[in-house]
Amino acid sequence: MSLRHAVLGLLERRPSTGYELTQTFDRSLRTSWQARHSQIYPELAKLEAAGLVEVVGHGARRSKTYAITPTGRAELRRWLVEAQPDRSQRNESGLRLFLTPLLEQADRRATYQRDLAHVEHELSALKELRSGMAPATDPEVFAPQVELGIRINGVLRDWLLEQIDRAGEPEGSHQ
Amino acid sequence: MSLRHAVLGLLERRPSTGYELTQTFDRSLRTSWQARHSQIYPELAKLEAAGLVEVVGHGARRSKTYAITPTGRAELRRWLVEAQPDRSQRNESGLRLFLTPLLEQADRRATYQRDLAHVEHELSALKELRSGMAPATDPEVFAPQVELGIRINGVLRDWLLEQIDRAGEPEGSHQ
DNA sequence: ACAGTACATGTCAAAATCAACATGTCAAAC
DNA sequence: GTTTGACATGTTGATTTTGACATGTACTGT
Numbered sequence: 001m002s003l004r005h006a007v008l009g010l011l012e013r014r015p016s017t018g019y020e021l022t023q024t025f026d027r028s029l030r031t032s033w034q035a036r037h038s039q040i041y042p043e044l045a046k047l048e049a050a051g052l053v054e055v056v057g058h059g060a061r062r063s064k065t066y067a068i069t070p071t072g073r074a075e076l077r078r079w080l081v082e083a084q085p086d087r088s089q090r091n092e093s094g095l096r097l098f099l100t101p102l103l104e105q106a107d108r109r110a111t112y113q114r115d116l117a118h119v120e121h122e123l124s125a126l127k128e129l130r131s132g133m134a135p136a137t138d139p140e141v142f143a144p145q146v147e148l149g150i151r152i153n154g155v156l157r158d159w160l161l162e163q164i165d166r167a168g169e170p171e172g173s174h175q
Numbered sequence: 176m177s178l179r180h181a182v183l184g185l186l187e188r189r190p191s192t193g194y195e196l197t198q199t200f201d202r203s204l205r206t207s208w209q210a211r212h213s214q215i216y217p218e219l220a221k222l223e224a225a226g227l228v229e230v231v232g233h234g235a236r237r238s239k240t241y242a243i244t245p246t247g248r249a250e251l252r253r254w255l256v257e258a259q260p261d262r263s264q265r266n267e268s269g270l271r272l273f274l275t276p277l278l279e280q281a282d283r284r285a286t287y288q289r290d291l292a293h294v295e296h297e298l299s300a301l302k303e304l305r306s307g308m309a310p311a312t313d314p315e316v317f318a319p320q321v322e323l324g325i326r327i328n329g330v331l332r333d334w335l336l337e338q339i340d341r342a343g344e345p346e347g348s349h350q
Numbered sequence: 351a352c353a354g355t356a357c358a359t360g361t362c363a364a365a366a367t368c369a370a371c372a373t374g375t376c377a378a379a380c
Numbered sequence: 381g382t383t384t385g386a387c388a389t390g391t392t393g394a395t396t397t398t399g400a401c402a403t404g405t406a407c408t409g410t
Contacts, residue, residue: 002267003396009274019358030262032269039397041360061358061405080274081282087205087293090265092177094207098320099184099255107256118262144338145273151330159323166319178366194388214367216390236375236388357405367396375387 002086006033007043008052008068008076015056015067018044031149047072109167116160123153177261181208182218183227183243183251190231190242193219206324222247284342291335298328 006029010021021044022037035043044066047053052072057065068076093115100111126149181204185196196219197212210218219241222228227247232240243251268290275286301324 001396002265002270005274006270009270009277012274012277017358018360022358029270029273031264032266032273034263034265034397036398037359038361038399041358045360059358063358076274077278077282080271080278080286085271085289085293086267088209089206089268090177090209091207092261093264095177095181095184095204096255096260097323098204098207099180099187099251101317101319102184102187103252103255107252111256114260118260142276144276144334144341148272148330148334151334152327155323155326155330159319159326163319176366192388193390197388209367211368212389213369213391216388220390234388238375238388352410354408354410356407359403359405361402362400363398364400365396365398368394370392370394372391373389375389377384377386379384380382 002033003035003039003043004047004052005076005079006035007040007047008072008079011053011066011068012073012076015065017059017063017065019063105167109164112160112164112167116157116164119153119157119160123150123157126150126153177208178210178214178218179222179227180251180254181210182215182222183247183254186228186241186243187248187251190240192234192238192240194238280342284339287335287339287342291332291339294328294332294335298325298332301325301328 006025007021010016010024010029016024018037018041021040022035025033025035025040044053048055048066052069052075053066054069055064056067059065096111097115100108103111126146130143130146130150181200182196185191185199185204191199193212193216196215197210200208200210200215219228223230223241227244227250228241229244230239231242234240271286272290275283278286301321305318305321305325
């Protein structure tokens with residue numbers, strides 16, 4: 001039940017509406033956990049019923065702002081500190097990378113190129129985020145995560161470049 | 176429907192029984208895609224019904240060996256080359272890393288330590304795998320993936336060490 | 351006034367996944 | 381000979397996740 005704790009965690013960062021949570025899932029959390037609004041709204045209702053979150057305000061367009069309660073905070077801490085992590089993952093890109101060697105050279109090269117383009121894109125987005133980050137606003141709560149993302153994507157980029165090189169050699173080298 | 180393609184991919188590598196696939200999911204694929212036997216056996220049945228795989232042999236203990244068919248191979252290639260990748264992930268460890276800064280210092284330090292222990296463990300397992308890998312057996316189909324795993328876990332280790340250092344400073348430094 | 355778009359919340363049926371139940375085979379150790 | 385454990389395949393009910401359907405609100409530009 002990670003969705004529950006993801007929602008609690010985001011509400012610990014700041015009180016939010018379901019709509020805002022949906023966007024955060026889509027923007028910041030997409031590389032760790034994803035959820036659609038059709039999952040988030042029911043989950044908020046369940047969390048409220050369980051007393052882990054509460055509605056702290058009503059805004060425009062029927063929006064409800066939720067905040068975490070002390071009970072919810074305790075549950076979040078318990079999960080982070082005491083619950084044993086589930087290390088398994090679901091990562092389609094990883095699966096593709098694992099299977100790509102099965103392709104013939106030209107196809108393999110093409111898919112690595114496509115992945116490389118995506119990684120470069122991610123990398124520049126993260127670097128822009130890093131440079132534009134107000135050092136006062138998110139005091140270091142956020143910066144290290146961005147840094148980690150940059151490093152992992154850097155490793156991925158280098159690795160992909162090596163694979164592309166390698167896939168090109170047998171045909172392209174020494175005319 | 177990544178499970179389907181994961182199974183096709185594994186059968187492209189070599190014909191296998193459901194039991195063998197289950198083990199491969201658990202051992203090699205656990206960082207990309209996981210599946211239990213209760214999902215794998217029905218999926219094999221569906222794939223067989225669809226003509227993407229076929230039974231090529233019966234072994235001891237009622238075991239059935241499946242192999243990919245030409246149709247299945249075509250579908251696998253189509254998925255790898257033409258289908259647009261789903262970049263979203265489900266990764267509880269990533270989620271925890273994202274939320275850990277919310278904890279107070281002592282808890283934060285402790286969870287980073289726990290993660291570090293796990294990463295070190297992964298790292299030594301991968302390095303052993305690298306050294307023990309027959310260069311002739313899995314000719315390079317497998318080696319680059321192991322190398323990537325080593326590099327990513329290395330980045331993770333360094334990052335965690337930095338975070339632990341940082342979390343220790345305000346209290347532990349200059350007596 | 352009207353159109354388009356972003357905001358905002360919900361529900362529902364289908365599909366995917368998981369944990370538990372269920373059954374049986376074969377080899378090695380004792 | 382029998383117990384233990386790895387091998388091997390299945391099913392079932394509950395939970396999680398998805399994609400589509402559904403509805404309404406507020407602002408912005410024309």
